[in-house]
Each structure stands twice: as C-alpha cells, then as structure tokens.
Amino acid sequence: MRTGEGLLGRLAEGGRRPLVVDSSLAALYAAGSLVLGQETPAAPWQPMDALGRVLILLVSAALTVRRVAPVPVLAAVIALWLGYIGCGYWPVVNSPAVLLALYTVAAAHRTRTAAVCAAAVGVTWVVAGLLGGRYTPLPAVAVQAVAFPGVVAFLGRGAGVSAERSRRLAVLTDRLRAEQELRAERAVTEERVRIARELHDVVAHHMSVVSLQAGMASYVVEVDPVTAKGALEAIATTSREALEELRRLLALLRVGPEGEPEGAGEAAPYAPAPGLDRLEELVRRVRAAGVPTELRREGTPFRLPPGMDLCAYRVVQEALTNVLRHAGPAAAVVLVRYAARTLTVRITDDGNRSAPADSPSTGGHGLIGMHERAKIYRGTVSAGPRAGGGFEVELRLPAPHAAGGEPVGRPHP
Template sequence: MTAPGESKRGPVVQDWVLALVVAVIQLGGGRNANLRQTGVHTIDALGYVLLLVGPVALLLRRSYPLPVLLVTIASCVVYLLRGYGYGPIFVSLVIAFISAAIVGSRWWTYPLAPIGYLALVWPLPAIVGHPANPWLAFGMIAWLGVLVAIAEGIRQRQAVLVARRQRAEAARRDAEAQRERRASEERLAIARELHDVLAHSLSLINVQSSVALELFDKKPQQARSALAAIKTASKDALAEVHTLLHSIRNGSSPPDAQDVRESGAERASESAIGHRDSERAQDNSTVHINGAAEARPPAPRSPAPSIEDLDALLQRARAAGLTVDTRIIGTAHKLPSVVDVAAARIIQESLTNVVRHAPGAPAAVTVRYAADSVEITIDNARASTPQSKSGTSGGNGILGMRERAHALGGQLIAGPRPSGGFRVVARLPSRVGAPEEAQ
C-alpha cells in the first residue's frame, strides 16, 4: 500500500522533471532557432527569462491550470513582440493548454486557442511588423485543431475512468448493503426461531409449575402429573434448542431465513445438515472421564414441527391443561417445508399466547386447505379468570408470526373478537416459488 506522503510526492516530482525538461528544450532550442533566423532580435537576458517563465509556471499547472495557461500565453506574446525568433517556446504553452483543458472548464479553455492564434501567429504579429510565413499560419491552424482534439480525447477518457470507478464503488456499496441485509435477516430469523422454540415450552412450564405449587400439598398426584409435564416440556425444549444450534454451527439458517424461492434446494440442504450432524455425533460419541473412555449419548434431535399431524403438534399444549379443538377443511395436501414449519410455529405461538394471557380459556384451531393457499385460524374464548397484571407482557409473538407470514408472501391478522376472546388468522401460499416436485 502506498503511503499518503508517497502518493502526494509522486505528482510533485513529475512536475519538477517536466518543468526541467521543458526549460532545457526551450532555452537550448530557442537559442539555436534564434541564431538560424534572420531579421530577429538577438536573445538577451529578457529573452532567456521569458523562455523560463513557461516551465516555471508549469510547476503550478495542477493547482492553478487556467492562470498558468494565461501566464504562458503572455510570455509567448511578449517574446514574439520583442522580435525574438519563432522556436520551442510554444512547448510550455501546449502543455499548459492541455492541462487546463483536462482539469478546468472547456468553455474557458478552448476559446483561448483561437485567441492565442490571433495574438501569436496572425494578424497581431503582422500588425506590429512581424508577419508570419503563410505556410506557418496555415500549419498552426491545423496544429491547434489537433491540440484541441487531443485535449478533448484525454478529457473524455478521464470521464470514462471516473464513471467506471463510480460504478465499481456503487457496486461495492450495494454488495456491502446486501451482505448486511442478509446478515440482519439471518439474525432476525435466528432470534425468531429461538423465541418460538423457547416461548412455547417455557410458557407451558410456567403454567404447570404454578399448578404443581398449588396442588403440591393438597393433591400430590396431580402435582406429580404437572411435574412430569414440566420434565417432558423442558426435555423437548432442550432438544429443539440443541437442533437449532447444530444448524447454526453447520452454516445452515433457520427454515424461514432460507430463500423461500428455492424450496427444492432447501430440502437438499436439510438432508446435508442431517448428514453433517450425524458425522459430528459419531466423532463426539466418546468422552474421557478419569482417563476412561465412555460412550457419549447422541445429541438430542427433534423433528421440525408440522401441521400434518395436528394432534402431535398440540400434544404439549393439551398436556398443560389447555383444551384445544381442531378442524380441517378441504383436502389436506403436502406443503413445502418452509410453509409447513411456519404454519406450525404460528399455531404454537398462538396457543402460547392463550396460555399466557387467557389461562383456562378453550381454543380452537382450524386449518383450511385451498388450491394455492392454506389458512390457519386460532380462536380462543375469553378467560374464565382475569389475568394477573404482574406477569410479563408486551412480547414479540405476534410480530414474529407476522414476519413469518410476510416472508413467505402471506399475511397474518390478529386481534380481539367481537364476541370476546382473541383470533389469529394466517394465510400462507401452498407453493413457494416454483412448485416442488411431487414426492
């Protein structure tokens, strides 16, 4: 990497070298040209100073391109008006003109070409008694045209290079924004998945622990059942968390974070994740305790939730004492895995909210299958006992359910029912992107 000081020093050195070369050319070439011409004024100290004005001015051509051009024009005009012969004094003028045309405005630079021609070639030299050769006057017109064309070509090339750099920078910023957006979506999906995995189980554990504490002395048998339900719910929650962490460690995303337009690829990635998890389980199948190798139990695995078997999906909620009725309308058909998981999570979260905010209220789950969509409705009646205000509230359950539905191109509506209670309605597409292959 070039240091800032070195990057600034490079152009300065180039300007000094250029000025030195132009000074040598103008001093030596001007003297020789003046000696070979007749009827011209012999170069004196002023002539040599005028020959050096242009090269010295070129040292500032990057910072002050237009003033440098005007200075070189003035030095050339004075040089010719003094009667010195034509020579390489025009070298500094050409360089100054190109620099000003590239860096500055063309509307201020290009008009100076014909003005310089009128002042240095014709007719001003002829008026003051120094007429130019007709062939020289005609040739200077051609050279001025070439000079303007060269300046415009360099200017256009620089504009193209600047546009390319701007496009590359814009593409880099867009790629960086895309990476940040994907990372944000991944974090959001992981947070949502952890919430859905833990909130449902912890809510049931909270309810059952309250029941166990209340009945521990009076009805120990029912308290035992509540504790057994707590054990089962906590075990299932640990298994689901472990499965989710395995997916994250192996570079996989939660189901709703994956590209829903590539559902076929998602199935392949899930099978690959399962294969990697099985290999890791084999590698970690032994653990050394006090120098002895003992078999390590396999990592707990939990299948992804599904609405294909509503009874199994609702088993935990019912074990916690929640009364849940189910109804299926239409012909059930296979759903893409991302849609199936999202529907199951929405049902679980809705029932978790019933347990939290309407304890003792019965609930009903309705699944309506259509040709291109599936609609899930979760209703619960008004709680039989008023909810205590000391509990936690203001969670992200409804927001997470709505994000799941929108990520798949569906919609979710949640709100109180006119007759009391609460209703959640989610409509999800039964196809995500291209239809999945028949299985």
C-alpha cells in the same frame, strides 16, 4: 477575492504531488528554454537578453499551476508568447509551452472546450507567424497552425477520457464494495432476527408449558400425587421436545464446508422442522398444561412448502403460548381451513386476557414475529379481541397448489 479562494482550494484538492511534478517540469522547461535562447540564430531575431529571460521565467511559472487552472494558464502563456515574439525573439523558444498548456486543457475539459482552445492556439500560431515570421513561408505556418494544435488537443482529450474512465471505474468499484458490505451486514442482521425469532418460538412455548406444569405439580404434590406425577412427566416430555428443536436449530446453524451440518456423520440431530402435521402434539401439550384445546380441520389438505409449513406451525404455537400466558382460565380452538386459493389458520380463546399478546413483559416479539413470518410468504396475520370475549389470531397464506402444486389427502368434514 473569490477567485483567489477558488485557486487555493483547487491547489489543496489537487494535492502536493501533482504540483511538485508540474513545478519540476516547469523548472526543466525554463532551463532548456534559457539554453536554447542562447542559441538564437542571428538576424532577423533579437538576441536573448534580460527581458527575454524574464518572459521565459514567467511562462515557466505559469506552467507550474497548469493543472489547477488550465484555461487561464493557457491564456497567460499565449499572451506571454505573443509578447515574446512581438519583442523580436526567436518563436521556437516558447512555442512548446503553448502546446503543453493546450494539452492540459484538452485533458481536463470537455471536447468542445478543447476544440475552442485548439482553434485559439491555431489563430495565435498564425498571428505569431505574421509577427515574427517574415522570413517563414506563410503556407508552412498555416500547416503548423492546424497540425500542431489539432494533434496535441486530440492526444490530450484521449488522455482525459482515459483518466475520467479510470476515476469513474474507481468510484463504481468503491460503491459496489460499499453496497456489498451493506448487503452482507443486512444479511447478518436478518439472520440474527430469524435466529432470535426461532429461539423465541421454541423456548417461549415450551417454557410456558413447563412453568404451568411445575406450578401445578408443586400445588398438588401433597394432596394429589398422581396429578403431580403426570405434571412432572409432562415437564419431562416438553423439555425433551424443546431440546430436540433446539438441537435441530443449532444443527442448521453449524453448517460444514460441504453444506452438511457439522457432525452429520455422528448422529447429529437433523430432524425436519415441525409443520401442521404436528399440531396434534402441540394441542396435547397445551391440554396437559391445563387449557382445553380443540383442533379442527376443514377442506382438502394440500402439501405446503417446508418454510410455509413451519410458518403456520409457529403462528399456532405462538398464539397458544399467549393463551397459556395471558388468557387465564380459558378454552382454545385451532381451526385449519384449506380452501382453493387460501390456507386459513384461526386460533381463538374465550379467556380474559391479563395482558396484551405483545405486552412489554413478553419482549414484544410475538405478534411481530407472526407478521414477519407471514409476510415472507405473502400472507397476513390479524389479531385482536373477539366481540363476545376472548382473543383471536388469524393467519392467511396463499395456497401453493394455485401455482402448480397438487392437493393431497382427503377432504375434512
């Protein structure tokens, strides 16, 4: 039962087209053999009769499924051929079927199987010569028994190797195409995450400052117009800076065909990304929003690659934004320490947080974005409450001059 199921399964897997081709070839073979059988020489061969025709048709029927079960078909064809010769019929009529079945085995199986089957056909050829070739010289039969199966098996194995190579190449091509599509999808996803992180860093900080300044202005507009005016001016300045950073980000996204930002010749904004050299501006904005903030630098400054410089700036920006949002009445300190092998940026505050830095209300992008940025440059970010109250965020990045860069500037006290 299992054998029948396997045969039907292989027929289904092989598809209809090979079966139709093999059936047509078997029909042509049957027609040719029946015609050739009518031309059987006189004695000593048995004239073609009904039994001979049945044996020819059985061989042809076996050939229709030669690609589904190559070895069983070869065994069946050999047995039918020996029976055909044993009945005294002319051996030439059914001998091509044996060679065709051997070719199919060699094309479908490994070299060892092909060699064993070729040897079996050779032995069968000699036996056939002994059965019906009393008038055929035995040396000629021996040469045929070696040459015919050997050449057919060699050609069949070559065709099989070529077909297998083509199949493997097709599989590798499909796999490569799938990997390329997956890589492209991953690149798109990573780019979306990067853009979302940039937008979050730009918008969240500036909008937090604007929100606080607007609230303060509406609160003191009647009792302290001067303070309200200062808050409105801070809102205008912060809004302009936010627009400039958004324009810079959009200019980077709109890349023209030659790698230039679209509109570059039309005064398109393409200012350099912010870095640690702009921390003073950032600290001033936070102070203007009502949080006393101090900036300290220690060690000898060294030049950072643009991406690493932006990473450090964004971490400070996100940490101070969280101070504005969650720390309540607080003071903050930003410490930038340049060491021989490490750049350390620490942001501390002494406030009482009303919500965690990555609470659901913030969307959970803050600390996650910090960790992702630092990871790109083999850095680390730690964040948590301080023992004496408040919160601390620390970024550690490997110093680039340790890999060949040069320090710049003078040591800070």
